[in-house]
Amino acid sequence: MRRAVDAGELSATVPDDAHVERPRPGGTGDYATNLALRIAKEAGAPPRRVAELLSARLTAEPGIAHAEATGPGFVSITLDPHGTPALVAEIREQGESYGHVARDTGALVQLHTPHDLRALVVADAARRILRSQGALVRVTSDEAPDERWVEVAGVRVDAYGRPPTPLTTLRPVPPTPGGPDPLDLGPDAARWALLHPAPHDRPHTDPGQHLAQHESNPLFRIRYAYARTRALTRNAADLGFTAAPGATDASAHDLLGALGDHPTVLATAARRHAPDRLTRHLVRTADAFLAQAHTVLPLGDEKPSAAHRSRLALAEAAGTVLAGGLSLLGISAPEYL
Template sequence: MTRDPADLSRTVLHAVRRAVDEDALRVPVPARVRVERTRPGGSGDYACAVALQLAGPAALPALEVAAILRERVAAEPGVGRVEITGPGFLSFTLDAPAAGDRAVLDAVREQGLAYGHGDALREEILQFHHAREVRAAVTAHAVRRLVTAQGARVRVSCEEASDPDWARLGVTVDAHGTPPVPLTGIRPVPAGVTAGELLERFGPDAARWGLLRPAGHDRAALGPELLVQGEANPLFRVRYAHARARALTRGAALLGFTAGHAAPYDGAARPLLDLIADHPGVLLAGARHRAPDRVARQLEAVAHAFFDFHDSCPPLPAGDEKPSAAHRARLALAEAAGTVLAGGLSLLGIRAPEHL
C-alpha cells in the first residue's frame, strides 16, 4: 500500500467488507470511506470517522465498531499501527511503503500453497450432510477443504450410499445416514446428469470448476465452454496464468537471475499485489459462508490482474536487456501470483499444471 489517502481509504473499505462478510458487522457497506491527514497535534498519519458513521446502522457503540475494524485494518500490509481515539476515530500510522509489500510476498514464499490458511475456525467441529447428488457432493468436499484450511474439524455424510464415480471427482464421504446439519441452498444439476457423465464430457478438473464456480443457488455451468482453450474460459485463464508464472521462473533461471524485492510496487503491479494481500481474507470468507465460488472468483481476478501486470511490466528482460532489480521484483510478484493460483485451485480440488 502506498501513502496515498485514496489507497488507505480502499484498505479501510476492504476491512468493512471483510467484517460484513465475516458477520462481525451487519451494515450496508458504504460506497466510499473518507480518510484525512491527521491534524496538528493528532495521532498517526491519517484518521477516519467510519466507525462513527456505521455505529447507528450496526446498532453498536462507535468504540465497538472501531475495535472490529481496527483488528482488520491492522492486519493489512503497510499499516504499522491503528489506534482508536476520541469517541471512535481510527488513527493510522503507516509503514514505509515497501515494508508491507515485502511482508506479503515473504508470506507467500514462506507458506507456499498454504498461504491464506489459518486457525480462525479451530474451535469448530462440523458435520455436513448432503443429498446423493453430484453437485452437492462436490460442493461439500470443497467446503470441507476450505474450513479444514481454517482449522476446523469436519465430518461429511451423505443420505444414501455414494455414487462410485464420485471418487474420480476427488469426493470422499465419511458416513451415510441423515444427521441434522445439511448443506442447503445448493441447486442440483438437471435430473439424470451423473458424475460419470460429467467425467466423460469434461474430465474431473473442468467438471469441478463448472459445479463450484457459480454460487450454490445458481445453475451449474456445464456447457462446452468449459473445454475452450482460450481467454473466454475462466478456468483456462486461471490455469494459464499459473503456468505462465511458472514459465517465468524457468526463463529467469536460464538468464541467471532469481526473484528479489524492490520498492514500491505501483502502477500495474498494485492491483495484483492487493489481490494477493486479500487472498487470506477471501479464503476465510469462503470457509465461513460455505462458498467455494468466492474462491473461484478471487482466482479469476488474480489471473486477470496477472496478465495486465505481465503485459505492462514484463518480468523477463527483452532482447539484449540485462536483468535488473526491477525484473527481480516483478518476478517475485509473478511467482507469488502463481502460488496463490495453485493454492486456490488446490482448495477447489483442481489441478494446476505447470505446462499447458
C-alpha cells in the same frame, strides 16, 4: 476515530467496529469505509467534515500511503506500496499454505448433503477449505455416492444414511436436468463447473465452455496464469537471475490487493461453506497477474535489474496463491499448458 474523540476533534460514541470494504465500481483507493456517514449525526458535523478528520489521522498511520474524503462522506484508503516485500516474502515462506491457519482450532463442523453430485462436490471443497482454517470436518450424505462420482469427481463421505436427528443440509441448486453430464468434462473441469457458480445459480456443463483453451474460460485463465508464472521462473533462470522481493510499481496494484486478500477470502469461504468465493477470487488473481505479466522479464538488450527480480518474486507469489487455491478446490495446476 477513538483518537479524534480523545483529542476533542469529534464528539460521538466510538462504535465497536467499522465496516471496511473494497471500493465499489468508480471508487478509488484500496479500501473504503462509511464510518463518517454513520456517526455524523451524533457528532453534529457534516459527514464530509468527519471523513476529512478521519482521513487526516489515517494518513499518518504506518502502512497507509494516504486517505481522503470522497463523495458525501466516505473515507478512501490507499495502502503503502512499500509493504510489498513483506507480503511477497510471507507468501514465499508459507508456500501454498499461505492463508491457512497454522494449527487445529478445535472447531468441529458437520456437513450433510442430499444424494446429489453437486452437493457432494461443494461439500468436498468446503471440507478442504475448512481444514485449511483449522477445523475438523465430517461429511455425510443421505446415500452412498455413486461409484462414478467417486472415480471422476473425487468426492467422498465419512458416512451415509438418513440421520435420526435432522442435520443442517448443504443444498446447492443441482445441475439442470437433461443437460450434459458434468462428469464427461473430466475431473478438473467437472469440479470447476459445479463449484464456480453461486449456490443459487444453476451450473452450465457445456463442454465448449469449460474445455475451451481460450480466455473466455475462467478455469483456463487461472491455469494458464499459473503455468505462465512457472515459465517466467524458468526463463529468468536462462537469463541468469532469480526472484527477490522488493518495491513494485503501480501496475502491480491490483495483483497486490488480490494476494493480500487471500487469507480473508479463505476464512470467509470456510465460514460460509462457500467454495464459489474462492473460485471468483482465483479468477481475479489470475486476471490481475496476466495484466502485468509482460513486465516481468527484460526486453531486447535490457539487463536484469532489481525491478525485474522484484516483479519475478511477485509473479511467483501469484503462482503460489493460484496453485494453493486450486488445490483446495480439488483441481490440478499443471506447470505446462
